[in-house]
Amino acid sequence: MRAAPTILHLDMDAFFAAAEQAAKPSLRGKPVVVGGLGPRGVVATASYEARRFGVHSAMPMGQARRLAPNAAYLVPRFAFYRAISEQVMELLGRLSPLVEPLSLDEAFVDLEAGGAADDGASARATGERLRRDILAATGLTGSVGLAGSKMIAKIASEEAKPDGLVLIEPGTERALLGPKSVRILPGVGPATGEHLRRAGMTTVSDLAEAGEDELVRLLGRSHGASLYRMAQGYDDRAVVAERDAKSVSVEDTFDVDLHDRVRIRTEVERLAERCVRRLRGSGHSGRTIVLKVRRFDFSTLTRSETLRGPTDDPVVVREAASRLLEAVDTTGGVRLLGVGVSGLADYTQEDLFAQAAEPSSAAHVEVEAPEAEAPAPEAPAERRWAPGHDVRHAVYGAGWVQGSGVGRVTVRFEVPGSAPGRVRTFLVDDPELEVGEPLPLVGRADGAAAVAQQGCARPSAGLGVP
Structure with missing residues (x-):
C-alpha cells in the first residue's frame, strides 16, 4: 500500500457505444446499444442515453429492445475499437513504463514508476491532463481513479463515471469501503x-x-x-506491464440450435481456423486443444487433447478439434461451440508441422467438400449488411448501414467530424455499394479538418441534414 495516490485506473466511458456515436454524427446524444443482434444476442455496451431506459451490458438483446425500442442497435466493430484503444494505450505509455491493460478500454498505470507523480497534487494534475489528451486525440471521454492501490483506484474510477476524476487519499480506504x-x-x-x-x-x-x-x-x-x-482496504498488488495470456479461444452462439452433425463439424473447423489466426496474431503456439459445446439444455461440455508439443498449424488444430467433437453427444441440438488453445509457448514444435503436412491434400478434401456442398448463404456473408458496418458507395462515398431487409439496404452517408448525413436506400446487390473500412476518429480540436481529409466522392450528395 502506498502513501501517495500514484496508481491510476482509466476506464473509458461506455466505450463501444461512445466510439460509435463519435463515428456516426447522427447518433450523438441518442441511445445506442452495441452487441449481438440475433435472438440470443446480449448487450456488450449501452450508451448513457440508453442506460436511462434500463439497458445495461450483459442484458439479453430482446429485453433491451423492449426497454428502448427506438435506440440504434449496432453490431460490434472490434477492429475499429482496437485502433482507438491503441491510441489511448499510447498516451498511457507516455506516463509510465508500467501500464497494465485489462481490456480495450481499461488499464492501470503506475505513475510513480514513470516519474509522472509522487503526491496527491501531481497525481491529480496528471490524471486531468490525461483526460484532456484522450479527448483531444479521440473525441472520447474516460474516467480516472487515483489511489494508493489497484483495488481502490478501480473503485474510484467507477465513482468518477462518467467523464470525471476521483482521488482517494491513502489512509481513508476503510471509511470509504465500509x-x-x-x-x-x-x-x-x-x-x-x-x-x-x-x-x-x-x-x-x-x-x-x-x-x-x-x-x-x-x-x-x-x-x-x-x-x-x-x-480492510488492503491491496498490495503491483501494476504489471506484461500480462501473459494463458489461452486463446473463440466461440459462437447460434440463433437456432444446430442439429445437423455435418454442419456442427463444419462450424468447429471454422472456429479452429479463427482460433489459429488469433493465436498467430498473439505470437504464440499451444499444446492443448480445447473444444467447448453448450447443448440445447444449457449443459456445457469441454473436451481437451494435449499434443506432443506446441503448434500453430491450422490443420493440426482443426483435426484435433474434430477428433474431440467425435466424443461429444450432440443429440438434441447445440447452441454454442468454442475452440481454444492453451499451454501457450513462444515457439512451435517442428515435427507437428511435418506431421500435418503429410496428409494435407486429404485434409483439404475433407474441409472443402462440405463448403462446396453447402448452400451458398455463407458465400456473400459480407453483403448481409449488418447494422453499423461501414460501406462505401461509388457516388456518395463513405457511410454506414442503418438496416436491411426485403432485398434492400439503407445507408446513412456521414463520417467522423461531419454533420449528420443523408439516408439513401439501395438494392442489396447494388454493384456501386461495397464494404468499407472504418474511418479514424478525430479529436475535439480538429474535427472540422478531418472532414476534408476523409472526403467523399461527391460530398454535397452524401452529406447534409437528414
Whole structure:
C-alpha cells in the first residue's frame, strides 16, 4: 500500500457505444446499444442515453429492445475499437513504463514508476491532463481513479463515471469501503454475494467485523482470507506491464440450435481456423486443444487433447478439434461451440508441422467438400449488411448501414467530424455499394479538418441534414 495516490485506473466511458456515436454524427446524444443482434444476442455496451431506459451490458438483446425500442442497435466493430484503444494505450505509455491493460478500454498505470507523480497534487494534475489528451486525440471521454492501490483506484474510477476524476487519499480506504455493498469487492459475484447475505453480511464493514476466521469458514481458506484483507482496504498488488495470456479461444452462439452433425463439424473447423489466426496474431503456439459445446439444455461440455508439443498449424488444430467433437453427444441440438488453445509457448514444435503436412491434400478434401456442398448463404456473408458496418458507395462515398431487409439496404452517408448525413436506400446487390473500412476518429480540436481529409466522392450528395 502506498502513501501517495500514484496508481491510476482509466476506464473509458461506455466505450463501444461512445466510439460509435463519435463515428456516426447522427447518433450523438441518442441511445445506442452495441452487441449481438440475433435472438440470443446480449448487450456488450449501452450508451448513457440508453442506460436511462434500463439497458445495461450483459442484458439479453430482446429485453433491451423492449426497454428502448427506438435506440440504434449496432453490431460490434472490434477492429475499429482496437485502433482507438491503441491510441489511448499510447498516451498511457507516455506516463509510465508500467501500464497494465485489462481490456480495450481499461488499464492501470503506475505513475510513480514513470516519474509522472509522487503526491496527491501531481497525481491529480496528471490524471486531468490525461483526460484532456484522450479527448483531444479521440473525441472520447474516460474516467480516472487515483489511489494508493489497484483495488481502490478501480473503485474510484467507477465513482468518477462518467467523464470525471476521483482521488482517494491513502489512509481513508476503510471509511470509504465500509458502507458499500460487498459486491464492490473483486471476486464477489452474485453467488458469493448471496451466500454472504444469507450469513447476514451485506456491506464491506460487515465483512471486516465478521473477522477472517468466519470468512474462511464460509468461503474457504484462500477466498476468505483474501476477502478479509480487501475489506480492510488492503491491496498490495503491483501494476504489471506484461500480462501473459494463458489461452486463446473463440466461440459462437447460434440463433437456432444446430442439429445437423455435418454442419456442427463444419462450424468447429471454422472456429479452429479463427482460433489459429488469433493465436498467430498473439505470437504464440499451444499444446492443448480445447473444444467447448453448450447443448440445447444449457449443459456445457469441454473436451481437451494435449499434443506432443506446441503448434500453430491450422490443420493440426482443426483435426484435433474434430477428433474431440467425435466424443461429444450432440443429440438434441447445440447452441454454442468454442475452440481454444492453451499451454501457450513462444515457439512451435517442428515435427507437428511435418506431421500435418503429410496428409494435407486429404485434409483439404475433407474441409472443402462440405463448403462446396453447402448452400451458398455463407458465400456473400459480407453483403448481409449488418447494422453499423461501414460501406462505401461509388457516388456518395463513405457511410454506414442503418438496416436491411426485403432485398434492400439503407445507408446513412456521414463520417467522423461531419454533420449528420443523408439516408439513401439501395438494392442489396447494388454493384456501386461495397464494404468499407472504418474511418479514424478525430479529436475535439480538429474535427472540422478531418472532414476534408476523409472526403467523399461527391460530398454535397452524401452529406447534409437528414
